[in-house]
Amino acid sequence: MAVALSAAVHGTGTRTKRWLEQMVEARIKDAQMVGPPPGIPGLEAYANNTTSTLLYLLLDLSEVDPYTWNPTRTPKTLNPKL
Numbered sequence: 535m536a537v538a539l540s541a542a543v544h545g546t547g548t549r550t551k552r553w554l555e556q557m558v559e560a561r562i563k564d565a566q567m568v569g570p571p572p573g574i575p576g577l578e579a580y581a582n583n584t585t586s587t588l589l590y591l592l593l594d595l596s597e598v599d600p601y602t603w604n605p606t607r608t609p610k611t612l613n614p615k616l
Contacts, residue, residue, distance in 0.1 A: 553591035560584045 560583035564571075571580045593599075 549594050550591065553587050553594060556583055557587045557591070560587070 560580065564580065564584075571577045
Protein backbone atom coordinates (compact mmCIF):
# COMPACT_ATOMS: atom_id res chain seq x y z
CA MET A 535 0.00 0.00 0.00
CA ALA A 536 2.83 2.39 0.84
CA VAL A 537 4.38 1.82 -2.59
CA ALA A 538 1.09 2.55 -4.36
CA LEU A 539 0.50 5.67 -2.26
CA SER A 540 4.03 6.90 -2.95
CA ALA A 541 3.57 6.32 -6.67
CA ALA A 542 0.27 8.20 -6.62
CA VAL A 543 1.78 11.17 -4.81
CA HIS A 544 4.90 11.34 -6.95
CA GLY A 545 2.99 10.75 -10.17
CA THR A 546 0.57 13.63 -9.62
CA GLY A 547 0.82 17.34 -8.96
CA THR A 548 1.73 19.19 -5.82
CA ARG A 549 -1.93 19.59 -4.84
CA THR A 550 -2.23 15.86 -4.16
CA LYS A 551 0.81 15.95 -1.92
CA ARG A 552 -0.58 18.98 -0.10
CA TRP A 553 -3.95 17.26 0.53
CA LEU A 554 -2.21 14.19 1.93
CA GLU A 555 0.09 16.24 4.15
CA GLN A 556 -2.86 18.24 5.48
CA MET A 557 -4.74 15.05 6.41
CA VAL A 558 -1.71 13.52 8.09
CA GLU A 559 -0.99 16.70 10.06
CA ALA A 560 -4.63 16.91 11.20
CA ARG A 561 -4.61 13.26 12.33
CA ILE A 562 -1.36 13.78 14.25
CA LYS A 563 -2.78 16.88 15.92
CA ASP A 564 -5.96 14.94 16.76
CA ALA A 565 -3.96 12.09 18.29
CA GLN A 566 -2.15 14.58 20.53
CA MET A 567 -5.38 16.19 21.76
CA VAL A 568 -7.12 15.07 24.92
CA GLY A 569 -10.87 14.83 24.33
CA PRO A 570 -12.94 16.14 21.44
CA PRO A 571 -12.15 19.34 19.53
CA PRO A 572 -12.95 22.42 21.64
CA GLY A 573 -16.27 23.93 20.56
CA ILE A 574 -17.89 24.26 17.16
CA PRO A 575 -14.97 26.16 15.52
CA GLY A 576 -12.58 23.40 16.59
CA LEU A 577 -14.92 20.72 15.26
CA GLU A 578 -15.32 22.57 11.94
CA ALA A 579 -11.54 22.90 11.60
CA TYR A 580 -11.11 19.19 12.34
CA ALA A 581 -13.74 18.21 9.75
CA ASN A 582 -12.28 20.56 7.16
CA ASN A 583 -8.76 19.23 7.66
CA THR A 584 -9.75 15.55 7.59
CA THR A 585 -12.97 14.58 5.83
CA SER A 586 -13.18 17.55 3.46
CA THR A 587 -9.52 17.14 2.59
CA LEU A 588 -10.14 13.50 1.70
CA LEU A 589 -12.91 14.55 -0.68
CA TYR A 590 -10.66 17.20 -2.27
CA LEU A 591 -7.94 14.56 -2.65
CA LEU A 592 -10.36 12.20 -4.39
CA LEU A 593 -11.45 14.95 -6.77
CA ASP A 594 -7.83 15.82 -7.48
CA LEU A 595 -6.88 12.20 -8.16
CA SER A 596 -9.90 11.99 -10.47
CA GLU A 597 -8.45 14.97 -12.34
CA VAL A 598 -11.35 17.19 -11.32
CA ASP A 599 -10.40 20.68 -10.19
CA PRO A 600 -11.73 20.86 -6.61
CA TYR A 601 -11.90 24.65 -6.81
CA THR A 602 -14.26 24.74 -9.79
CA TRP A 603 -16.20 21.51 -9.24
CA ASN A 604 -19.94 22.03 -8.91
CA PRO A 605 -21.83 19.12 -7.31
CA THR A 606 -25.11 20.32 -8.82
CA ARG A 607 -23.77 19.72 -12.34
CA THR A 608 -24.31 16.01 -12.68
CA PRO A 609 -24.04 14.23 -16.06
CA LYS A 610 -27.84 14.37 -16.31
CA THR A 611 -27.93 18.17 -15.93
CA LEU A 612 -25.01 18.53 -18.34
CA ASN A 613 -26.72 16.33 -20.92
CA PRO A 614 -30.51 16.04 -20.39
CA LYS A 615 -30.67 13.12 -22.87
CA LEU A 616 -28.92 10.82 -20.36
